[in-house]
Each structure stands twice: as structure tokens, then as C-alpha cells.
Amino acid sequence: MKHWPIGLFCVLLSGAALAAGPAAVRKRVQASMLLTGTIVVAPDGSVRSYVIDKVEKLPSVVTGLLAKNIPNWKFEPTLLDGKPVAAKATMSLRLVAKPVGDDDYSVGISGTQFGQQVPGESITYKDQVRPTYPPQAVRAHVSGTVYLVLRVGRQGRVQKAEAEQVNLVMVASDHEMERWRKVLANSALAAAREWTFNLPTSGRHVGDQYWVARVPVTYNLRRLGEIRGDDYGEWRPYVPGPRQLVPWIDDSRLLSGSADALPDGGIHPLETGGLRLITPPGGA
Template identity: 45%
Template structure:
């Protein structure tokens, strides 16, 4: 896997909320950066061209690493398992992660990617699962008062009534850390709050295309809990910013394992949905050859 070692990354973790914990007992802390753009795929399945949003706001090492990786990508359509029959373009989001390897030395890797449904010739906006109504989940008051923040990555099964039939937390990343016991219960509370919240959501079902006849649909959805100054819970992110977090363990529920194709959920942007098993699927290593 390609990595870029960046000495300046030592500043990434300086803004993270920390509890009083002995240094030797501290869990692994990483920093992440979400990069967006678009990619155009030729009928051969190879990348014909791509573009990153606002590259001037991104660290040069990150841009270089992405460029090295993209050249080796090969895609297929998830529905058919074959390369597209015509050129397609899709939006993409890439999760970059920086991990400490030695004092004042960090390595940056391309950890996850998400490619939304391509706007193929003759395609229709009714071919995909979309969110119709999404009232925000209630923030657990005990955690809000303690300024415990985190992101819950949910996997949902949506039924033909456009409602959530099943929901599970694949992963919970925390932006606040303490000892393992406290973080375990924080993750449980945030996950439960997120699941209760999405059960109130409703969805627009595919009405045309190969997915319209399905009995249910799987989707990955991130839910972010963050208390900001002034009591706001709506995060404001500047593009190109690194954010420190403690990664949680990933677990795919048994009811979703047979579907396959559910990738790392961390590349799905907050406020959006990624339908599992639809659109472009990467068939080569994410980090390139």
C-alpha cells in the first residue's frame, strides 16, 4: 500500500479533545481528510480522466498520492460485474488518513473511497435510493453536556415502504477520547441514538432500472454528533482541513453479509447516502499497484 510520510503532520492532533489519561494508556489516534472530485471511466473500465475539487487547498503530498493511485484503478458496474459499455462519470469522495509512525513523523494513506451512481447515458434519477425525509437524531444529553463528539457509520436495510427495516452501526469514530471503558459506552450511546433517529427517516425508492424490482435496499449513512460553540450541532468544515479522531472497530451485521460489496463507510460524506451494490465498483487495490 502506498504511503507518504509527512513530518508536518505533527500538528494534526493538537486540537483534539482529551480526557486526563496516562500517555501510555492512550488509544490510537489518527487524523483524516475528505477529498472530493469526479472521475470519468472509459468502456475498458480504466480511468480516462479525473479532477479533484479545490486542489490548491490540499496538501501537495496528498494530491501526489492520489495521482499515483488513480493511474492503477480499474472499475466495473456493481449490477453486472462487467466494465461499463459507454463512458461514465461519477462523483468521488476519498478518505485520507494520517497515522503516527514515530515521534513527529506521520504516514498518510488513501484509506477509503466512494463513487456515487454514475450519470450514464439514458440513465434516470429514479434509478437510485434517495433520502426523502431525515429529521436529525437526538443527541444523548449526557454526552452533549460532556462535549463528547463522534461519527456513527450506519448500515441500513430499507424496505419497499421506504422505511428502515434494519439498522446497525458498522463503526463509531470518536473525536473525544478517554480510557477504553468510557469510549466503549460512548460508542454504544451514540450508535443507539443514531439508530433510533434513522428509524424516523423515509426514502424514495428506485422506480426504474435494475434495482426497481428489489425487495429491499442496503445503504451506508454517516451520522455526525458534534456540539459547537454557541450550542450549534451543525458542523462547519473548511475543505482541506484535517480532523483528529479515535477509530472504532468495524463490524458488519450478519443480515448484511450475504449482500457483499459494502466497502469502508468512512468515505461517505456526512449528510449523504451510499447505496450498496449500485453503480461503480473498484476492482483493483485502492492504493494502486
């Protein structure tokens, strides 16, 4: 357990319409930090080495947590022609600070995502229509991130789309939170259904009938003329949404990892065989 200043969460708590009361709201609000890097896994599934991007920007409590947990991770061995081999992959980690009492917060690694993308072996954007920020969400100052799962067919168009999770940067009653999740999800889904994609040109999935990918869509209100700085390594308050089932996914392995551990921007194909972590990521 870590002792954190209450100001960590004041961004959400101040000025919010607290239908459930302050005590209930404190249990729901979290602060997160999304980190990226690379990892090398030995043939037996143990961690050989790892690198965290911009580690100099991170507080010691974070680097200490990573150093304590990552070397002890265990992965399913990566096979090549039936034999285990070493594997290198990009990774993203979501760290979360949760309130557990008066001015006390536990910090842990809540989600991980690993990739092994090779140029030409996965789908890429051809034409990406920018989602429209719902006017009612703008008026209500609602921000958040929608994590989509898409199925893309051989014509390069979206065949199926689902909002797997919606995290909000706001606090309200459960009913209101659910309503705003649907508002942002519907906007993201409407845009995604108009997207087109370039198909793989090489690799073992080039002949697939369809491809599945995760895509984060972020809605973030800023003042006119405001320039976004580098907020890497900073805590950001949010309320996590429930993770929804994707009914048309037959292989649950495709949805391994955490949807909200994905960094903003880009597309994250799920067939390319990312590493599978088989031990808990660690922390509280």
C-alpha cells in the same frame, strides 16, 4: 513517511482523560481529510481521468499523493449487455495521517467510495427525523460520526438497521470509547428507525423487495452562535472505531469500499452498482 508538526494532533491530546497513557494514545489518534471528486474509468478498468474538488485548497503533499496513486488504480470492468464500457462515477476518499514515531507521520489513502447514482433509480429521503444528541454525550463533550447501514422495504420504512462503524473525536480508555460508541450508535439507530423514504421510480432495481444504503450521522458540538466555515481540505483528528459485520447482508459486495470514506449528509444506496476498486488505494 512525512514529518508533521505535533500540533496536528493537539486538539485531541490536550485536556483528554488518558487512561491508557500518552504513549498508547499517540498510537490510536489519527487525523483525516475527506475529499470528493469524479473519476472516469476505461473499459479495461484503468483510470482514464479524475477530478478532485477544490484542489486549490489542498496541500502539495496531498495532491502529490493523489497524483502518484490514482492513475495506477485498477477497477473491475463495468459491463453493459455483457460488454465492458467506460464508466464515470462520483468518488470520495479518506486520507489519514498516522503517527509512526516522534513527530513523524505517514500519510495514505485509507478508504474509498464510488457511486453511479441516477435520479429516480435509488431511494431518497421522504421524512428524516433528526437524531437527538445524547445529553450525557453533550455533558462529556463527546463528538463523532456513526456510519449506519439501513434496509428499506417497499413501504418506504426501515426494516433493519446496523451501526457499521463509529468514529470518535475524543480519547479515553478502550472501555470508555466503546461505551461512547454505543451511546452515539443507539441515538442514530433510534432516529433512523423513524425515517421514511421515497422508492425508486425507474431502473433495474425499481422492482426490488428492499434496498440497502449507508448513511453517515454526525454529532458535532459547537458553541452557541458559531458558524461552520468551509473546512474542506483540512486535517481533522479522530479515533477510528472497529468496523462491525452486518449480519443481514448476504452479498459482501454491497459493503465494498470504506464506510468512513462517505461524506457527511445524504444517503448512499448500495445496489446501484458503484465502481469496485481491485487494487490498494495507495500510500502508507
